[in-house]
Amino acid sequence: MAPKRERTTRANPDPTRTTTATEPMTQEAINNLIAQRVTEALAKYETQRNSVVNGDTSHTTRTGPRKVRPTRECTYKDYLNYDPLKFEGTE
Known part of the structure; x- marks a missing residue:
């Protein structure tokens, strides 16, 4: 039987994952x-909007x-x- 892996928590982070950035993000990167x-969301919205059949969006699958x-x-x-x-009766 394989040994149990230790649970990853904030107090005991997984050493193979690094989540801290070495330098802060610039305003341009943000x-x-x-x-x-926004571009991805608009593209998804447009594809959903174009899949409307006869103007009825409530019954499309x-x-x-x-x-x-x-x-x-x-x-x-x-x-x-x-x-x-x-x-029967008055109820």
Whole structure:
């Protein structure tokens, strides 16, 4: 059986991972990262926006649009045809 690895915590960091930067980020580097992320987010938004079918975004899936039945009026007669619960007494 292999020996158990010691759990990595803040008090006991993993020595193979280095997360501290040797020098702070410059404002230009930060602006470049922000611009890159904004560009990626806009591209993702555009692809999702262009995948809209017939202007209806509520019923689209990855595999294509889902068929939706049109709504119709439900009359009292229709309601009674579905055999609602019958109550006995005053409750």
